[in-house]
Amino acid sequence: MKYYSTNKKVSGVSLQDAVVKGLAEDKGLFMPDSIKVLPQTFFDNIENLSFQEMAYTVAEAFFGDDVEAEALKKIVYNTLNFDVPLVYVADNIYSLELYHGPTLAFKDVGGRFMSRLLNYFIQKESKTNVNVLVATSGDTGSAVANGFLGVEGIHVYVLYPKGLVSPIQECQFTTLGQNITALEVDGTFDDCQALVKSAFMDAELNAAMKLTSANSINVARFLPQSFYYFYAYAQLKKLGKEENLVMCVPSGNFGNITGGLFAKRMGLPVKRFIAANNRNDIFLQYLQSGVYKPRPSVSTIANAMDVGDPSNFARVLDLFDGSHDAIVSEISGVSYNDLQIAETLKACYAETGYLLDPHGACGYRALKEGLEANETGVFLETAHPAKFLETVENIIGEKVEIPMKLQEFMKGEKKSLPLTKDFESFKSYLLSLKA
Numbered sequence: 001m002k003y004y005s006t007n008k009k010v011s012g013v014s015l016q017d018a019v020v021k022g023l024a025e026d027k028g029l030f031m032p033d034s035i036k037v038l039p040q041t042f043f044d045n046i047e048n049l050s051f052q053e054m055a056y057t058v059a060e061a062f063f064g065d066d067v068e069a070e071a072l073k074k075i076v077y078n079t080l081n082f083d084v085p086l087v088y089v090a091d092n093i094y095s096l097e098l099y100h101g102p103t104l105a106f107k108d109v110g111g112r113f114m115s116r117l118l119n120y121f122i123q124k125e126s127k128t129n130v131n132v133l134v135a136t137s138g139d140t141g142s143a144v145a146n147g148f149l150g151v152e153g154i155h156v157y158v159l160y161p162k163g164l165v166s167p168i169q170e171c172q173f174t175t176l177g178q179n180i181t182a183l184e185v186d187g188t189f190d191d192c193q194a195l196v197k198s199a200f201m202d203a204e205l206n207a208a209m210k211l212t213s214a215n216s217i218n219v220a221r222f223l224p225q226s227f228y229y230f231y232a233y234a235q236l237k238k239l240g241k242e243e244n245l246v247m248c249v250p251s252g253n254f255g256n257i258t259g260g261l262f263a264k265r266m267g268l269p270v271k272r273f274i275a276a277n278n279r280n281d282i283f284l285q286y287l288q289s290g291v292y293k294p295r296p297s298v299s300t301i302a303n304a305m306d307v308g309d310p311s312n313f314a315r316v317l318d319l320f321d322g323s324h325d326a327i328v329s330e331i332s333g334v335s336y337n338d339l340q341i342a343e344t345l346k347a348c349y350a351e352t353g354y355l356l357d358p359h360g361a362c363g364y365r366a367l368k369e370g371l372e373a374n375e376t377g378v379f380l381e382t383a384h385p386a387k388f389l390e391t392v393e394n395i396i397g398e399k400v401e402i403p404m405k406l407q408e409f410m411k412g413e414k415k416s417l418p419l420t421k422d423f424e425s426f427k428s429y430l431l432s433l434k435a
């Protein structure tokens, strides 16, 4: 399979190059040349397959030409060694819990898959070490760091804003050691992202070392996110509830929902999608006006969705050939402020006993308000509520139990290197590693 750029100036790129480069040279995002439709027999039999088996079929459709079958199977099975349960909440609404992986958020799937695929390419061909740079406001750093932990030939540098990530998030990437280095930047998330971008543009740096990005712009991170949409469908089919399926996705950079849109193109019977946003409602504005107008993000209690210029919007647009009408016919949007998010989280817990996290709360509310009588709704529960401990405890007025996995991280010793937001010092730091 070859990949082209959403900016259309680059095409015919191999999977390996698309994964190693991350972003195309024309600054567009890579898209596969074609999306294979899976055979009807696959869907007829889907409820009898394990999550890993069905994910392998999906992975083969994208990566089968470029990765040997046995190796791909290993990558998929190794990525998905945790469960993704579908839990009934209320009123025909189900939660797809994507938070049973190592860092308790859905980004584990893409983070793990990408690390293993990159490792495969390094072993097979290039043999040179690759340096992954990732800027994080919290969750991406932990998922990528844990996905790549101990993976040979790859070193990860996590850049995060000093004092602006929660202690729980911080310990998930600063206590790991090995091939993971945490860089504590005296600045904001935007400063971290700017440092990473400047590094990718810097000719001298790129001549000296191989650099790549692990944000959701990378095809190896976002495509595997289509796997669990199939699994949600299979679980509903077992219950006889798969008709008129509505998938609701709490969205920030729109990588997760793009995975769902790909699943539908592969034949998965999803009736429609809802993109649930916090106050950063650039996508909703686009749906309503037809005009895409990015603006600086505002901070909310669902902070993983505080995105003012969703990078995967380019992919959504490309999938629908730029047609606003076509997009509106398949995807609707909602936006909730912090008060509404808190209210929903609290009411759902009181009425059903189900504890949402602030992101999932946006998804649940959108279905509560928008699901029609003959529809079944599934929202993606993107992170464990304990990852937002203070916020959630304040809302429900109760202690939240911290899962063992999180407690383990919190025991580790924090190690990070302080860095200013000045690019020259970041650059000389990276160059000094070579010597």
Ligand SMILES: *Cc1c(COP(=O)(O)O)cnc(C)c1O
Pocket: 105, 106, 107, 139, 140, 216, 250, 251, 252, 253, 254, 255, 256, 257, 304, 305, 359, 382, 383
């Ligand atoms: C990253 C993240 C999101 C947003 O996902 P996108 O793919 O960026 O749209 C939602 N919820 C949580 C908890 C996240 O970490």
